[in-house]
Amino acid sequence: MTSTNKLLLEAKGITKYFGTITALENVNLKVHEGECLGVVGDNGAGKSTLMKVLSGLYKPSAGALFFEGKEHVLDSPKDSQNLGLEMVYQDLALAGNLPIGENIFLGREPTKNIGFLKFLDFKKIQEMTSAHLEKLKINVKSADQKVEELSGGQRQAVAIARSTAFNAKVVIMDEPTAALAIKEVGKVLDLINKLKSTGVGVIVISHRMDDIFTVCDRVMALFQGTNFAESQLDKTSRDEVIGWIMGKK
Amino acid sequence: MDDKEKKQDSLYVKLIPYFEKYGILLLLVIMILVMHILQPDVFLSWRNVTNVFKQISWQSMLALGVFMVIVTAGIDLSVGSIMMLSLMILAIVAKAGAPWFIVVLVPLFAGFLCGLINGLGITLLRMPHPFIMTLGTLYIFRGTGNLISGGTPISGFTDEVRYLGHGRIDLTWLGLEKSQYLPVSLVLIAVVYFVFWVFLNHSRTGKWIYAIGGNPSAARASGINVNKILIIVYSLCGFLSGIGALILAGRTDSGYPNAGLQSELDAIAACIIGGASFFGGRGTVLGVFAGVMIMGILRNGLNLMDVSSFWQQVLIGSIIVLAVYVDVLRRDFGTRK
Numbered sequence: 001m002t003s004t005n006k007l008l009l010e011a012k013g014i015t016k017y018f019g020t021i022t023a024l025e026n027v028n029l030k031v032h033e034g035e036c037l038g039v040v041g042d043n044g045a046g047k048s049t050l051m052k053v054l055s056g057l058y059k060p061s062a063g064a065l066f067f068e069g070k071e072h073v074l075d076s077p078k079d080s081q082n083l084g085l086e087m088v089y090q091d092l093a094l095a096g097n098l099p100i101g102e103n104i105f106l107g108r109e110p111t112k113n114i115g116f117l118k119f120l121d122f123k124k125i126q127e128m129t130s131a132h133l134e135k136l137k138i139n140v141k142s143a144d145q146k147v148e149e150l151s152g153g154q155r156q157a158v159a160i161a162r163s164t165a166f167n168a169k170v171v172i173m174d175e176p177t178a179a180l181a182i183k184e185v186g187k188v189l190d191l192i193n194k195l196k197s198t199g200v201g202v203i204v205i206s207h208r209m210d211d212i213f214t215v216c217d218r219v220m221a222l223f224q225g226t227n228f229a230e231s232q233l234d235k236t237s238r239d240e241v242i243g244w245i246m247g248k249k
Numbered sequence: 250m251d252d253k254e255k256k257q258d259s260l261y262v263k264l265i266p267y268f269e270k271y272g273i274l275l276l277l278v279i280m281i282l283v284m285h286i287l288q289p290d291v292f293l294s295w296r297n298v299t300n301v302f303k304q305i306s307w308q309s310m311l312a313l314g315v316f317m318v319i320v321t322a323g324i325d326l327s328v329g330s331i332m333m334l335s336l337m338i339l340a341i342v343a344k345a346g347a348p349w350f351i352v353v354l355v356p357l358f359a360g361f362l363c364g365l366i367n368g369l370g371i372t373l374l375r376m377p378h379p380f381i382m383t384l385g386t387l388y389i390f391r392g393t394g395n396l397i398s399g400g401t402p403i404s405g406f407t408d409e410v411r412y413l414g415h416g417r418i419d420l421t422w423l424g425l426e427k428s429q430y431l432p433v434s435l436v437l438i439a440v441v442y443f444v445f446w447v448f449l450n451h452s453r454t455g456k457w458i459y460a461i462g463g464n465p466s467a468a469r470a471s472g473i474n475v476n477k478i479l480i481i482v483y484s485l486c487g488f489l490s491g492i493g494a495l496i497l498a499g500r501t502d503s504g505y506p507n508a509g510l511q512s513e514l515d516a517i518a519a520c521i522i523g524g525a526s527f528f529g530g531r532g533t534v535l536g537v538f539a540g541v542m543i544m545g546i547l548r549n550g551l552n553l554m555d556v557s558s559f560w561q562q563v564l565i566g567s568i569i570v571l572a573v574y575v576d577v578l579r580r581d582f583g584t585r586k
Contacts, residue, residue, distance in 0.1 A: 095463030
């Protein structure tokens with residue numbers, strides 16, 4: 001299915017140095033509309049660095065990013081957000097002291113003008129939050145609930161809701177199920193499938209083969225900062241992918 | 250657990266958010282009642298109440314500034330020194346014969362600049378913690394204030410300059426006596442606190458200040474320019490210290506080297522008593538106001554009862570510890586682990 005769908009995001013020859021350390025070397029990556037790409041690799045293989053490059057948090061030392069066929073230079077996460085590229089971080093990147101709605105719209109709050117001053121439009125935040133959570137079938141007591149009062153799975157759902165609130169085209173998820181109770185993992189994976197069905201391209205970084213083999217269409221492995229292997233999911237097996245993580249083909 | 254107990258439990262749980270929001274005001278009301286019972290003739294007299302407000306006027310500005318900084322999980326130890334330096338600059342400019350509107354604007358600008366220096370130091374020099382930067386500027390600003398003034402007091406300002414700290418709004422048109430006036434500084438506190446309440450709760454920048462305190466990496470990942478917001482916060486804190494200097498100039502009619510000595514600690518104490526969390530992201534403008542009032546009333550009440558100032562220190566210290574312990578308990582109840 002993937003080859004027929006529109007190519008959304010492509011990274012070509014991404015290289016990233018931190019001082020004398022080479023975190024990534026000549027890494028390529030592609031993701032299409034409605035496709036889920038799994039990225040696997042051992043600790044220190046460069047997964048997180050690659051995602052931070054894609055989200056604009058790090059600037060690559062070499063290489064280029066193409067979004068819908070056009071080359072873009074990302075100076076900050078704001079740039080990638082403007083393109084429709086969203087990131088769900090492993091530490092969730094939510095402010096626990098703020099309510100759900102304000103977290104979802106953090107940094108992009110709707111405002112209303114009173115004279116020349118701009119004030120937050122709390123009513124609109126509330127309405128948009130409820131509608132959006134409804135659309136993704138995420139159940140919480142109310143949009144006014146503080147995030148620190150939520151369970152791990154609910155927080156992950158809020159983080160994913162946050163990433164898709166502004167018509168995201170590509171969503172990158174860093175270990176989306178790592179911190180969850182087992183019964184909550186399924187709900188998050190359902191949510192990922194729902195995103196795919198709406199045409200969003202999803203990149204999932206995960207250690208968990210169950211996750212990869214439940215939601216992904218294609219899997220690629222990084223090893224010591226380089227592309228090591230890549231395959232359609234139906235043409236590989238768990239054992240083979242685990243082997244890639246350890247650097248064996 | 251039987252049904253009755255369950256009901257009580259849920260009522261208790263329901264009360265927590267209200268207690269969290271207004272508990273500090275409850276404490277304030279209790280203190281006022283206790284003081285009134287102990288000193289029925291004096292404490293709630295017009296003269297004494299206005300006196301309390303005049304006494305807390307400049308501290309309340311420092312506390313509000315420090316509060317914003319604490320919300321970002323930072324700290325500003327230099328507010329007392331910023332106020333002293335701004336006051337000294339005001340005094341020198343006034344003595345040089347500048348027109349009053351210049352003299353009034355100068356401390357605000359000086360305070361803002363000092364705060365800007367703090368903000369730039371913390372972000373651009375990448376100080377490991379704001380404590381270090383502002384500890385440095387605590388010495389630097391006070392030293393500079395002493396250098397430019399020669400370490401001696403400079404007295405005598407015009408009425409316009411003294412208006413905010415010393416001015417009186419006549420209320421005889423309401424049928425009150427001449428002695429029952431409204432201090433201008435009280436109106437100023439109300440206006441400044443209201444403006445900053447709106448800023449912190451209803452503007453995007455204000456919301457981002459809370460977000461940074463809640464989780465700075467979340468704020469950064471949301472595309473918020475965290476450094477820019479921090480620079481704004483420290484600059485505003487300096488600006489408020491500048492307002493404090495202007496009020497103090499009016500109250501004391503002089504710029505003096507010991508102005509605001511240790512007042513940074515009072516400001517921090519007021520924030521903590523008022524429920525601001527040192528971990529950042531928590532606290533309200535109303536709470537800070539209550540914190541300032543509690544400290545002011547405690548000092549005033551103990552003075553009225555002729556209690557030694559040494560006991561005042563012990564009591565204020567105890568209240569700080571107690572207030573933070575309540576904060577700890579609240580976190581245990583309120584959040585999931």
